[in-house]
Amino acid sequence: MLKKGTKLYSILTGSCPKCQLETMYVDKNPYQVGQLFKMHERCSHCGLKYKIEPSFFYGAMYVSYGVGIAFGVAAFIIAYVMLETSLVTTFIAIVITLVVFMPVIIRLSRNIWINLFIKYNPEAGTTT
Numbered sequence: 001m002l003k004k005g006t007k008l009y010s011i012l013t014g015s016c017p018k019c020q021l022e023t024m025y026v027d028k029n030p031y032q033v034g035q036l037f038k039m040h041e042r043c044s045h046c047g048l049k050y051k052i053e054p055s056f057f058y059g060a061m062y063v064s065y066g067v068g069i070a071f072g073v074a075a076f077i078i079a080y081v082m083l084e085t086s087l088v089t090t091f092i093a094i095v096i097t098l099v100v101f102m103p104v105i106i107r108l109s110r111n112i113w114i115n116l117f118i119k120y121n122p123e124a125g126t127t128t
């Protein structure tokens with residue numbers, strides 16, 4: 001399912017949306033919170049500039065809203081529907097989920113955001 005060349009691959013791995021040959025981030029692990037927003041300036045394989053324009057990644061905040069809701073709904077289903085906890089416990093579970101997964105949500109949002117604008121090109125990165 002997770003095949004190279006699909007947008008899903010780039011979104012889930014945080015790899016360059018154009019050539020998918022390397023990660024966009026200085027530190028792949030989102031839980032190195034100090035490095036959370038540190039990205040390489042350009043892809044060393046295809047030369048793609050990640051920050052297409054100044055404050056490009058501010059737009060990722062709109063995406064993170066949707067991603068956050070998806071995580072919240074997942075937490076709700078697990079806690080309330082599957083584990084049959086009370087509404088208060090479910091609410092706490094949702095809040096904890098959002099806090100714990102915050103770095104993942106932020107990274108995912110950035111990956112989704114940049115993949116909305118840049119298409120995968122299998123030839124990119126092979127010539128240079």
Ligand SMILES: [Zn+2]
Binds near residue numbers: 021022043
């Ligand atoms: Zn690249």
